[in-house]
Amino acid sequence: MPQIRPIxxxxxxxxxxxxxxxxxxxxxxxxxxxxxxxxxSMEHYEQNLAMMELYKKLGEAExxxxxxxxxxxxxxxFTELRKKYAQ
Numbered sequence: 051m052p053q054i055r056p057i058x059x060x061x062x063x064x065x066x067x068x069x070x071x072x073x074x075x076x077x078x079x080x081x082x083x084x085x086x087x088x089x090x091s092m093e094h095y096e097q098n099l100a101m102m103e104l105y106k107k108l109g110e111a112e113x114x115x116x117x118x119x120x121x122x123x124x125x126x127x128f129t130e131l132r133k134k135y136a137q
Contacts (some may be wrong), residue, residue: 051076051113052076052077052078053069053073053075053078054075054076054078054079055077055078055079055080056079056080056081057075057079057080057081057086059088060079066089070090070091070094071091071093072131075090075094076089076090076094077089077090091127128133131137
């Protein structure tokens with residue numbers, strides 16, 4: 051369940067930091083009863099960025115296939131990569 055806190059609680063930075071690190075979801079900050087900020091740990095932020103990048107690449111791959119792009123055999127791709135980069 052998302053945590054929602056008023057902006058006045060940002061004064062207690064240690065508590066906010068602990069909340070962000072203990073929960074795997076963002077902390078929503080309100081100002082005058084309305085949403086204003088979202089705070090999260092660096093680890094959670096980087097995980098979200100990685101997931102967005104993955105979804106972006108999957109979308110590009112699907113669009114490529116839908117546009118008639120070439121579908122490669124996975125085993126062949128890995129064989130070529132090993133030949134190229136293996137020491």
